Every structure is written in structure tokens, then in C-alpha cells.
Amino acid sequence: MTTLDADYLVVGAGASGMAFTDALIDNADVSVVMVDRRYGVGGHWLDAYPFVRLHQASAFYGVASTLLGEGRIQADGPEAGLHERATAPQVCAYYDRVLRERMLASGKVAFYPSCDYVGDGQFVSRLSGRRYEVNVRRHVVDAQYLSPRIPAQTEPPFAVADGAHVIPVNDLVRIGEAPSQYVIVGSGKTATDGCIWLLANGVDPGAIRWVRPRDPWMLNRAFVQPDPAVILGMAADIMQAAADAESPDDMFFRMEDAGVMLRIDRSVTPTMAKTPTLAQWELDLLRTIEDVVRLGHLGRVQPGRLVFENGEARIADDAVVVHCAASGLRYRPLVPIWRPEAITLQPVRAGFPCFGAALAGYVEATVEDDDEKNRLCRPSPLSNTPTDWAQMQVIGRRAAAAFNSDPDIKAWAGTLALNPAHVPPDRAHSADVAAAVRRLGACQERGAARMAELAGMA
Numbered sequence: 174m175t176t177l178d179a180d181y182l183v184v185g186a187g188a189s190g191m192a193f194t195d196a197l198i199d200n201a202d203v204s205v206v207m208v209d210r211r212y213g214v215g216g217h218w219l220d221a222y223p224f225v226r227l228h229q230a231s232a233f234y235g236v237a238s239t240l241l242g243e244g245r246i247q248a249d250g251p252e253a254g255l256h257e258r259a260t261a262p263q264v265c266a267y268y269d270r271v272l273r274e275r276m277l278a279s280g281k282v283a284f285y286p287s288c289d290y291v292g293d294g295q296f297v298s299r300l301s302g303r304r305y306e307v308n309v310r311r312h313v314v315d316a317q318y319l320s321p322r323i324p325a326q327t328e329p330p331f332a333v334a335d336g337a338h339v340i341p342v343n344d345l346v347r348i349g350e351a352p353s354q355y356v357i358v359g360s361g362k363t364a365t366d367g368c369i370w371l372l373a374n375g376v377d378p379g380a381i382r383w384v385r386p387r388d389p390w391m392l393n394r395a396f397v398q399p400d401p402a403v404i405l406g407m408a409a410d411i412m413q414a415a416a417d418a419e420s421p422d423d424m425f426f427r428m429e430d431a432g433v434m435l436r437i438d439r440s441v442t443p444t445m446a447k448t449p450t451l452a453q454w455e456l457d458l459l460r461t462i463e464d465v466v467r468l469g470h471l472g473r474v475q476p477g478r479l480v481f482e483n484g485e486a487r488i489a490d491d492a493v494v495v496h497c498a499a500s501g502l503r504y505r506p507l508v509p510i511w512r513p514e515a516i517t518l519q520p521v522r523a524g525f526p527c528f529g530a531a532l533a534g535y536v537e538a539t540v541e542d543d544d545e546k547n548r549l550c551r552p553s554p555l556s557n558t559p560t561d562w563a564q565m566q567v568i569g570r571r572a573a574a575a576f577n578s579d580p581d582i583k584a585w586a587g588t589l590a591l592n593p594a595h596v597p598p599d600r601a602h603s604a605d606v607a608a609a610v611r612r613l614g615a616c617q618e619r620g621a622a623r624m625a626e627l628a629g630m631a
């Protein structure tokens with residue numbers, strides 16, 4: 174047993190652990206031991222399928238001290254005019270650089286990769302078997318509470334009979350011989366990425382059968398840009414839709430009419446609202462797939478056949494079935510971020526996990542009392558259904574009001590590119606920003622009140 178001393182023990186070196194630690198050491202003279210069972214920093218990005226990119230602009234992701242990417246607007250390609258989005262290798266390289274150049278170089282952080290945290294301040298190396306114990310002077314930080322479940326590390330949620338060809342989405346890039354049919358299983362972002370990648374690489378839409386148990390709502394990426402006029406304009410569209418809506422579904426239809434929300438099939442009312450972003454060119458490609466199977470959840474794959482809870486469907490004998498059906502986001506109970514046993518990182522401003530973790534790091538560094546920290550920095554949930562989405566908006570707005578009530582936190586948060594409400598000084602007096610603020614001001618109060626009713630939280 175090796176004994177270490179540190180102020181903080183951070184468990185998990187993914188986006189959450191990295192953003193928390195970065196903001197903490199930048200604002201306090203403290204020591205941190207950070208552990209992860211993976212071989213490096215970056216969390217799930219280290220095991221991501223090779224063609225994934227951030228679905229949001231790079232500027233919204235990463236740590237507070239260091240911009241991810243260069244804040245560039247894409248000059249060409251199908252997303253010309255939208256902000257750059259990092260690929261998985263770029264995300265991993267960025268986190269590795271932040272670790273080496275800021276964290277390790279500061280002398281405040283020691284990183285232990287390939288180590289399993291086993292509780293009680295102890296962790297074990299997966300490589301050497303060595304056991305470590307940390308005398309934690311201040312807090313253990315749980316930076317894996319919402320760690321997403323990804324196909325590369327999750328068995329398919331359906332049975333696979335002998336002779337059926339099922340692969341995780343990561344293995345699509347290793348296909349050696351084209352099958353006559355691809356069967357994509359899943360409704361979320363990973364499934365849409367798989368379909369788009371195949372189509373963009375010349376696979377005929379007729380060669381894809383898409384098993385989509387639920388239809389998803391997705392945010393139009395053109396509205397989720399690091400530009401205050403665009404973000405405030407989207408907030409105004411959302412509030413106007415909420416103010417006029419008769420139900421959560423009606424609110425989504427109104428947001429769709431405003432261009433904010435997208436769905437693949439306009440004849441189906443989506444029941445899923447995790448709302449990753451999607452670009453118009455991606456939507457156009459997805460709509461070319463006409464063979465969609467909606468028979469509920471897939472129970473079993475057999476050679477030539479899919480067996481569902483509500484029936485069966487034929488597939489080609491040589492079909493490759495692509496597992497994109499890991500649960501992804503995790504819906505764990507909201508807990509106070511500061512408790513005696515741990516600081517449990519969760520989003521604060523809805524939809525922006527890196528901002529929330531950075532904010533928690535800053536609050537930990539600058540506020541004394543844990544009750545006061547919890548008052549100022551409150552967790553927001555992730556959403557799964559349209560009603561959840563309304564709840565996420567209500568709780569997120571209340572959380573933003575809480576941290577903005579403290580002038581120091583408000584000033585710090587206002588400087589961060591990670592914060593979607595960030596207004597760069599050169600844009601503060603622009604006419605388009607002022608117009609968006611006016612539009613939001615005109616519907617904000619009614620929209621927020623109605624949103625709370627739609628969420629069942631009035």
C-alpha cells in the first residue's frame with residue numbers, strides 16, 4: 174500500500190473531472206490526485222467510434238482555461254458558416270495537452286491512469302496491482318456519476334443467436350467486405366452518426382434498415398452556436414413556443430416551426446428528447462433512409478431475422494447488424510453537489526456539462542461554506558422525454574439565476590467560452606444582440622411560467 178496526501182481526490186478524468194480540476198487549481202493553491210481506470214484523460218472519448226465529432230461547437234466543450242480548437246467558423250463543407258466541431262482524436266489530444274501543460278506542469282496535480290477507485294480513498298493499479306491510499310484533506314470528487322454508457326463498452330441490450338453478425342458501431346470502420354444490408358439499431362445520436370457515416374461514404378440508402386424504437390427530437394445546430402445573438406435568439410424562440418403551447422408535444426411542434434427543433438419523420442411525433450444537435454445536411458441524408466422498423470425494442474437477432482417485443486422483421490442473410498443501442502446519457506437522481514462523502518459533479522446550466530463542472534471547481538475554490546456552495550451551484554437533470562426537457566429548462570433556469578445572484582461567480586462565468594450565455598466584449602453593444610435581448614424580454618416571463626406548468630412544476 175502506497176500512501177499519498179492530497180487536498181482532493183478526483184475520481185474520473187473525463188470531461189467533468191478535467192473541467193472541475195482545471196478551474197479548481199487555477200483559483201486555489203491546492204493539491205489534487207486524479208485517477209481514472211482508462212489509460213489517459215478524456216473519458217469516453219478514448220473509446221469513441223472513430224468518426225464521431227462533438228455535436229456542439231468546440232468552444233462549448235473542454236476546460237475553462239483553454240479553448241478547444243481555435244474558435245474558427247467553418248469556411249467550406251456542408252456546415253460552412255457554423256463553428257468548428259472537434260473530432261474524437263482532437264478532443265483526446267486537447268485533454269492530453271491540458272493535462273501535461275497546465276495540470277502536471279503546475280505541480281498541483283498528480284494523475285494515476287489505469288487505476289480503479291475502490292472507495293474509502295483507495296485505488297488499485299490495473300497494471301501493477303499496487304494499492305494506493307489517499308489521505309484526503311478536503312474532498313473526494315465523484316467525476317463519474319453521469320459517465321455515459323457507450324456501445325464499445327456495453328453489451329447489446331438484445332440477444333444474439335449463433336451465426337448472426339452483430340458489431341458495435343466502432344467496428345463499422347473495419348468492415349472488409351460490403352454486406353448487402355446494414356441494420357442500424359438505435360434511436361439516438363450514435364445511430365444517426367452511423368447512418369450518416371455510411372451514407373456519406375456511398376452506401377445506398379436502400380441498403381440500410383434502421384431499427385428505431387423511438388423517434389428523436391434534435392436541436393438544429395445552426396441555433397446552438399457560440400454567438401450571443403444566435404443563442405439569445407434561440408432562447409427567445411423557445412420561450413415564445415412555451416408561452417403559446419398547450420402541451421409539451423405542442424411546444425416541440427412550435428419550436429420546430431421556429432426552426433429550433435428537428436425531427437427525421439414529420440409524420441411521427443417523437444417521444445425522445447435527449448436533443449443532441451443535428452445539421453440540416455445530416456437531416457437531409459437521414460431522410461433518404463425509408464426502411465425504418467418501429468416494432469419497439471429489439472429482443473433478439475437471428476440469422477436473417479429480427480425478433481421484437483411486437484413482432485418480427487426479415488433481414489438479409491449476410492446483414493451486418495450495428496449496435497448503436499447503449500443507453501448513452503445516464504439518468505441518475507439529482508443530488509446536492511456538496512455532501513460530506515463527496516462532491517458529485519452534475520450539469521448546472523442545462524445541456525452544458527463542461528460548464529457545470531468548471532463552475533463547481535470555481536465555487537469550490539472561492540466559497541467557504543458547503544451549504545452556501547449548494548445554494549449557489551445547483552444540479553440540473555438531463556432529459557429523455559419532451560416533459561423531461563421542460564423540467565430540465567425550468568431547473569436549469571433556476572440554477573442559472575442562483576449562480577448569477579453572486580456577483581463574483583457571475584463575473585467569472587461571464588468570461589467563459591464554455592458558458593453559452595457568454596457575451597464577448599466586442600459583441601455587447603451589437604444591434605443583433607440587442608434585438609435578440611428585446612425579443613427574449615418580450616416573452617420570457619410568460620414563457621417561463623408556462624414552461625413550469627408544462628413541466629408539472631408550476
Ligand SMILES: Cc1cc2nc3c(=O)[nH]c(=O)nc-3n(C[C@H](O)[C@H](O)[C@H](O)COP(=O)(O)OP(=O)(O)OC[C@H]3O[C@@H](n4cnc5c(N)ncnc54)[C@H](O)[C@@H]3O)c2cc1C
Pocket residue numbers: 184185186187188189190208209210211215216217218221225226227228229234288289290291316317318319320321323501524525526527
Ligand atoms: C458520443 C458522445 C458525444 C457527445 N458529444 C457531446 C458534445 O458535443 N457536447 C456535450 O456537451 N456533450 C457531449 N456528450 C456528452 C458528454 O460527453 C458527457 O456528458 C460528458 O462529457 C461526460 O463526461 P464525464 O466526465 O461525466 O464522463 P466520462 O467521459 O465517461 O468520464 C468518466 C471517467 O470516470 C472513469 N471512472 C469511472 N469509474 C471509475 C472508477 N471506479 N475508478 C476509476 N475511474 C473511474 C471512467 O473510466 C471515465 O474515463 C457526448 C457523449 C457521447 C457519448
